[in-house]
Amino acid sequence: MKIRSITLVLAAAAAFLQSAHAKLNVVVTLPDYAAIAREIGGDKVEVTSLAKPTEDPHFVDARPSFVVKLRTADVLIEGGAELEVGWLPPLLQNASNEKIENGKPGRVVASQGIRLLDVPATLSRAAGDVHASGNPHFMVDPIIAKAVAQHIAQAFAVLDPANASDYQANYAKFETTINAKLQDWGRALLPYKGQPLAAYHDSWVYFAHRFGFTIETFLEPKPGIPPSPSHLAEVIGKMKTDHTKAILVEPFQNRKIAEKVASSTGAHVVDAAQFPGALPNADSYTAHMDALVSRIAAALK
Amino acid sequence: MTFFKINSACALVACASIAGAQDAPAPNQQTDLQLLRKQMIEMQASILQLQAQHAQEIDGLQAQVAAQKKALDDFQKLAGTPVPPLPTDAAQSSSPAAPTAGGSLFPTTDTTVVAASPPASPPANMPSAIPTADTSVVAEPTLGGPPITLTGGGKTYLNISLDVLINAASSTARDLENIEVGDHDPLHRGFNARNTELVFDGAVDPYFEGFANIVFKLDPQNETSVEVEEAFAQTTSLPWNLQVKAGQFFSPFGRINSMHPHTWDFIDAPLVHGRLLGPDGLRGVGAQASWIVPVPWYSQLMLALQNGEGSTGFSFRNRGDGDMFAGRETIDRQLRGVQDFVFVPRLENAFDFGSTKTLLTGISAAFGPNDTGPTAHTQIYAVDAFYKWKPANAGGGWPYVKWQSEAMYRHFEAGRGLDNSFAARETFKDWGAYSQLVWGFKTGWSAGVRGDYLHMGESQITDDPERQSRWRLSADLTWFPSEFSKLRLQYNHDILEATRFLSERDVDSIFLQFEFALGAHGAHKF
Incomplete structure (x- = not known):
């Protein structure tokens, strides 16, 4: 019994050390956050998107394999403005991963710091399935995408200080690109x-x-x-x-x-x-x- | 109120932008100025309208406006002072130079979306028609400090929702309560309201989350009975992939047992569920531990320990209606030790086939004593499978195909009852299975078929009507006007086989179900 528990502790320590040197395991709810996370993280991160790019983001199936992905995530990036409310909560409940709990550095809520448009003055489902916090489809505004990218860069830097300068440099590059692209668009x-x-x-x-x-x-x-x-x-x-x-x-x-x-x-x-x-x-x-x-x-x- | 605050903030920002623009007018900015003026006028109109409606709110608002104006003044002062360069500055100042020599067309910041201007926007950036920053959409520079929380996260401590199922039933059987096997099923001809659920959930503290499901049921006399269907707390952050829950909860047995009736694909419970686990399903007060097995696919092992007493522990320490069960007068078997709990182990595994198909399988068991004798014992075993296909471009959740099947086997030792009053000991080997296929063929619509079989071990002695082997075929059609309501029509054909005491019987039934849900947006498990 003793030997077994020692082995377990050793295995855990090994797993911990390994994870300290491995890439940041980034799980995102939606593919737009995946695209930004890849720009910022480059080869220092491994990015997995739960929803597919062609899928209705309001109605993603809470597939059990997502629990496995969330269980081992170092970072979770979600929109947070009720877009994922129909499928993310039970997954997080089941995954119970301390690193990506609300309020932890590993939990990035992209809508934080964004002034959402169309915040309903009154809530009634007679108006359809309205989002109480405002319209959550904000990533097609490149200026907002920059702010989200900055937020992500900041989170990566906190979680992986060794590569912080890379993340900031990648953000600077992304910002330059977007600023130039904004002129074209x-x-x-x-x-x-x-x-x-x-x-x-x-x-x-x-x-x-x-x-x-x-x-x-x-x-x-x-x-x-x-x-x-x-x-x-x-x-x-x-x-x-x-x-x-x-x-x-x-x-x-x-x-x-x-x-x-x-x-x-x-x-x-x-x-x-x-x-x-x-x-x-x-x-x-x-x-x-x-x-x-x-x-x-x-x-x- | 929130809406209003943002409006006034926007108005201020618009003022500021116009003022800034007037300092350094550029010909190609005329359209933007007009747009901003138009926005200003519109916002003023809305403010006036609201003033008329809520005169007393205005005082508070004016104070807010003053505060914001002060903040803005401070901010403008700050913008005037040189700010140490950040890595982002290089990007900011270099970008406009690249595409156009004489200033960029399109601004790259926007305080209407990003609450304050990003760090050190040099004034040279101002005369651009296409912004690259926008504080009206983005709250403040995030680098160097956590972003302001304008939205995100729940706004309440407790999520509350109400879900109501109303059934209308028509059947060739006068005694529909003997044909339908679940307590939430339509048990009487005419209207039935057997499932009005009040659901509460939320985070208890950093360590637990809580969930409660209170069900109100109306009987044929329109009397209300209340049922604490579930009320439990579970851990949120145990190490080693472990999770523990405690309270009153559905046993982790099979698939349909732990689903609330409004999430079922048919109006009524499958025969095996109602007859082997009981009309209320298998649930009770107890504790459960779950462990996610660290393998590359989804694999979870669960073990629940519950009292298994009363009608929600149907095949276990259940004294039965009028203290009779399986034809026996039951004994009052108090808990003597751990061995008298119901033990419910379950292992489930899920596999993805590409990005559109998923299979979830489970094996479960339940072991515990029963009340037909001092040493009588029950074992139930089950296998279940659920398969879902949903294409990569599904909209609103449609289309889809779902296949769900469960098979159960119960080994029930029926003792001789209270004071050995019953003639003989018997062992019932009961089993059954159902399989159902549901096709969401069009947005908002689904059609399903279900086959159901129950084999009850022959008894030479009891005439218990629940010991009749039987078949059922069902078909249903459902329309979901929205995510929060549904209308379902179902047809059942029941064939009850003859026993030594009961004759064969065919029953046809038609049910119409209406569901509506209010309150917090429910999340759907797989």
Whole structure:
């Protein structure tokens, strides 16, 4: 019995020492955080995303294998603004990993420090499945992505002080890239500033805010409520009066409905996505934003 | 109130931006100025509107505005003073130079999203039309200090939700209570409200989280009975992959046993569940330890120790209705020692097949004494499997295919009852299984089929109606108007086989179920 417990202690010590030299094991809920974590962490981190880029982030299955991933994570990066509320809590409960508990340096809540838009003044599900803390689809605003990247760099530096300067340098590089890219994206979209766009779900408010669009027409009558014929008729009318030229549809949304609306309004369906990796050849954050901007610009031309 | 604060903060920021812009006007900024002015006007309008509605709130607000203005003044003073360069500065100042020689088109900061300007934005950056920073969306420079928490994390100590199941039942059986096997099932023709759940959960302290599920059931006389279905706390951060919970909880036995009825794919309980574990399922007061086995796939070992007394320990120390069980008058067997607890071990393993398919399997057992004799004992064994397919571009959770099956075997030693009053000892070898397939074929819709079989060991002596072997075939169609409500139609065909005492019987039933949920957003286990 004694020998066994000594062996156990030794094994644990060995595991601990090994982990001290190994890469930071980073688990993220959504693929956009994965893209940023890879930019900041480079080869010093191992990044795993729970949700797939093409998947509806509101409805990810709490697969048991996620428990295993969370159990061994050094860092968990989550959005935190109720986007993952339907699937993350039971996983964390089961994983019971002290390192990624709320408040620990290993728990990065990306929405911390972000002023979320569309915070509801009153809470009622008669308005659909609203997010009480505000709209959580904020990563398509590059300025917010920079702030999240900075937050992640800071967390990595705290958890892995040996490589802190690398993380800060990577952040500086990311910031430079984004600042330069912002000029390109801004220039590409400037001719269409103020134009209205339609979207399937209200997930583009930050993108609209950044690039000066109005995205207030949605195929969903209310968040999370499937489109009804009467609502679509209304949408078609509104799109015609506003001369809306594009409908943004994400990979998991019903493209057929968007096509129908497009055909009766003359608008283009834009295959857009919130997450890097969802559009072809767009695995990094900047490549993803490049694709998004060029697709939208092409539709508005 | 929060909404309002942010609004006024935005208005201030807009003022500041306009003031800043006027200091150094640039021709290509006209559109932005107009936009900002427009925003200002809109915000003022909303403030006026709110003023009219809540005159007394304004005083407090004005104080806030003053405070914020002061903060802003301080901040502006600060911005005027030289700030030591940070690694990010190089990036900031070099970036506008690269794309355009005469200042960048697009600002790279934005205080409307990032609460305060990032460290040391040099004034040279100001005349850019496309910002690279935005304090209206991002709270403050995060490097060098923890970010301000504007959102994130729960806002309440306790999450509360209410879930109500209403069933309407039609059946060829007058005694539906003998056909349906679960206590939350529709037990009577007409309307049934057998499951109104009040659910509470939250973090107790840094070491425990708590969960309680209180169920209200209405009987045919419309009397309410209350059931503490679950009330337990569990550890959050034990080392060695261990977790312990204590209180009243569902035994970790099989799959459906530990699921609350509103998460089931059919309206009623499977036959094996109701007849071998009991109408209320297997649960009780006790303690449980779980260990995540450190292997590359998901593997968890659980062991629960529970009292196993009363109707929620149905096959164990359960005195039965009118102190009768399995035809015997039961004895009052008090706990003598650890051996009289119910022991419930379970091992579950899960495997992913690619990124869209998952299989979860489990083997469980339950051991404990029963009340039909001083030495009578019960053992139940089960295997279960759950498979789910959901494509990589599923929207709103659809489409999907779920297959769920469980098989159970019960070895029940029936003693001679109180004071050896019953004629003989018997050992019942009862077993059964169900298998169900559910297809979420279209967003908000699912269709399912279920086959159910129960074999009860022959008894030469008791005419217990629960000892009838039987079949059931079910089909259902469900519509989910949203995540928080559902409407389900189900058809059951029951075939009860003849026993020595009971004749064969066929029953057809149709149920309609409506569910609604209020309160905290529920999370779904796999």
